[in-house]
Amino acid sequence: MVRFKNRWILVEFIPITQGTAQLGKSTVGSANSIDGKAIWSALKQSVLNNFGDTGWGAVGLSLTVKYFSPTTNICIIRVARDQHNIAWGALTLLTSIDGTRYLPNVVHVSGTIRHAQLAAIAHNREVIARYRALAENPAAYQDSYNTFLESTEREIEALQD
Amino acid sequence: MFFDLNIPIKKSPARLNTSKKSKLPETTTTWTTAEIADIERRVDVLVHLGYTVLAFSQTVNKKIDPKTHVNFLDNLISQLRTRSGIVYLKRLNIILDQDSEKGFGLVNASVSLFNAYDLIALVPTTHNTFSSACLTHSLPSQLTAHIISLPLTLPRLPYHMKHTLIRTAIKNGAVFEINYVGALGGENDSMLVEADAAENGPNAKRNWWASSRELVRVTKGRSIVVSGGIVNEADLRAPRDVANLISMLGLAQDAAHDASSKTPKSLIIRAKTRQTHRAVLSEPAVVFPANSDLAESSNPIEKLDMEDVVTADSPQPQKRQREDSGPSKKKKRKQNREDTQLVA
Numbered sequence: 287m288v289r290f291k292n293r294w295i296l297v298e299f300i301p302i303t304q305g306t307a308q309l310g311k312s313t314v315g316s317a318n319s320i321d322g323k324a325i326w327s328a329l330k331q332s333v334l335n336n337f338g339d340t341g342w343g344a345v346g347l348s349l350t351v352k353y354f355s356p357t358t359n360i361c362i363i364r365v366a367r368d369q370h371n372i373a374w375g376a377l378t379l380l381t382s383i384d385g386t387r388y389l390p391n392v393v394h395v396s397g398t399i400r401h402a403q404l405a406a407i408a409h410n411r412e413v414i415a416r417y418r419a420l421a422e423n424p425a426a427y428q429d430s431y432n433t434f435l436e437s438t439e440r441e442i443e444a445l446q447d
Numbered sequence: 448m449f450f451d452l453n454i455p456i457k458k459s460p461a462r463l464n465t466s467k468k469s470k471l472p473e474t475t476t477t478w479t480t481a482e483i484a485d486i487e488r489r490v491d492v493l494v495h496l497g498y499t500v501l502a503f504s505q506t507v508n509k510k511i512d513p514k515t516h517v518n519f520l521d522n523l524i525s526q527l528r529t530r531s532g533i534v535y536l537k538r539l540n541i542i543l544d545q546d547s548e549k550g551f552g553l554v555n556a557s558v559s560l561f562n563a564y565d566l567i568a569l570v571p572t573t574h575n576t577f578s579s580a581c582l583t584h585s586l587p588s589q590l591t592a593h594i595i596s597l598p599l600t601l602p603r604l605p606y607h608m609k610h611t612l613i614r615t616a617i618k619n620g621a622v623f624e625i626n627y628v629g630a631l632g633g634e635n636d637s638m639l640v641e642a643d644a645a646e647n648g649p650n651a652k653r654n655w656w657a658s659s660r661e662l663v664r665v666t667k668g669r670s671i672v673v674s675g676g677i678v679n680e681a682d683l684r685a686p687r688d689v690a691n692l693i694s695m696l697g698l699a700q701d702a703a704h705d706a707s708s709k710t711p712k713s714l715i716i717r718a719k720t721r722q723t724h725r726a727v728l729s730e731p732a733v734v735f736p737a738n739s740d741l742a743e744s745s746n747p748i749e750k751l752d753m754e755d756v757v758t759a760d761s762p763q764p765q766k767r768q769r770e771d772s773g774p775s776k777k778k779k780r781k782q783n784r785e786d787t788q789l790v791a
Contacts (some may be wrong), residue, residue, distance in 0.1 A: 298497075300492075302680065371691060371694065371695060372690045372695075374688070375691055375692055375695050377688075378684055378688040378689070378691065378692055379630065379631060379692075380628075381631065381681070381682075387681050389492075389680075389681060389683060390684075390688070391495075391496055391684075391685045392685060392688050393685060393687070444572040
């Protein structure tokens with residue numbers, strides 16, 4: 287009974303502009319918009335640079351970017367369990383995607399998609415809470431974040447293995 | 448609890464005192480608001496990534512001159528915003544090379560200067576300084592340098608890492624430090640680069656992987672501390688990411704995780720013992736026989752005289768309560784309860 291086991295890595299990419307990290311969530315569509323494909327190719331380059339062709343051979347077939355949200359910069363990546371260290375290491379050594387510098391911050395690593403989804407939803411909530419605290423609006427202020435939270439929650443729940 | 452024990456702070460020398468009459472050394476340094484804002488931003492990112500204990504480090508080349516040395520970290524910490532749950536520490540890095548083989552100022556005479564720092568680290572670049580760092584400077588005393596930080600990005604490690612030296616150092620309580628800035632090929636502290644103790648650029652990465660692997664092999668994975676040494680904010684990484692990187696050096700996963708949590712924690716407590724005599728930490732408890740008159744008294748028990756050098760600025764973490772120079776209320780209550788139990 288040889289089941290194919292995976293690791294689901296939840297990463298947050300923090301954009302770096304002019305040498306400083308932008309920690310607050312920015313809804314304004316900045317010039318540097320990346321998507322899942324760009325992340326995948328940047329990760330591939332990182333594996334090739336740091337771990338060579340053998341590293342890519344170990345990881346490449348099973349590496350997929352399952353979800354990416356440009357607004358919160360959250361990415362869910364699926365790797366095979368046996369070599370997830372290589373992929374995780376390459377992710378840490380990643381410095382830029384498509385020319386702009388990013389800081390990869392791995393939030394959660396889990397063996398099932400369910401926990402990765404839960405972690406992503408919890409992380410989104412945290413980010414929204416942080417943004418709301420920064421905005422310092424009065425308590426009764428209705429902002430559009432609730433709808434945003436709901437829509438992203440639906441997107442994340444819709445992920446399939 | 449995650450530790451980043453090497454946040455290099457560079458302070459350009461302030462305007463020189465041009466008045467020829469005054470001969471007093473400059474004892475305070477002024478921090479501009481821009482520099483403070485810079486450092487605050489760095490601390491923000493570190494806290495966001497999950498670090499709770501941060502040590503700012505000041506680097507000195509070759510030797511310490513007590514007359515001209517300025518400790519600019521004291522000022523800095525008092526000006527930083529206090530964040531709940533975050534601890535700031537002060538650390539001194541001394542780069543040792545051939546000129547410092549004779550002596551570099553770590554003498555008993557200037558103990559007061561070193562007491563202002565919570566951690567002392569040495570960066571040896573020659574074989575002689577390496578052996579003296581491992582053998583003499585790791586012995587428990589007022590001047591122990593608990594951290595030995597090897598220059599891992601140099602093309603050829605200037606000395607062979609002898610297993611006996613390293614074993615003695617570890618037995619005495621020193622730890623070896625790995626700065627993960629080398630793995631990313633990021634920029635090292637400029638003072639290290641000038642002193643030929645570090646390299647920037649693509650070769651630095653290759654040298655780092657080779658030398659760190661060797662270090663892990665010789666120390667067998669124990670007594671290793673991982674810290675930043677990062678100059679650019681963009682090179683910072685979360686603690687679990689760093690632990691994964693270190694586990695790729697041949698270190699087991701739990702040992703890699705220990706290197707950024709448990710080992711630095713015991714290191715900091717051990718470094719506090721510089722303030723004690725020969726690293727003795729326990730309070731001798733005097734137990735009076737139950738029937739004597741002396742058991743009636745509930746005075747606090749006489750202890751070793753320990754100076755409490757922790758400045759008022761840095762918030763004390765819970766683990767330091769043991770070294771307080773006066774028994775806390777909890778201890779007094781406990782002692783009273785024990786005394787009365789003996790009597791009863």
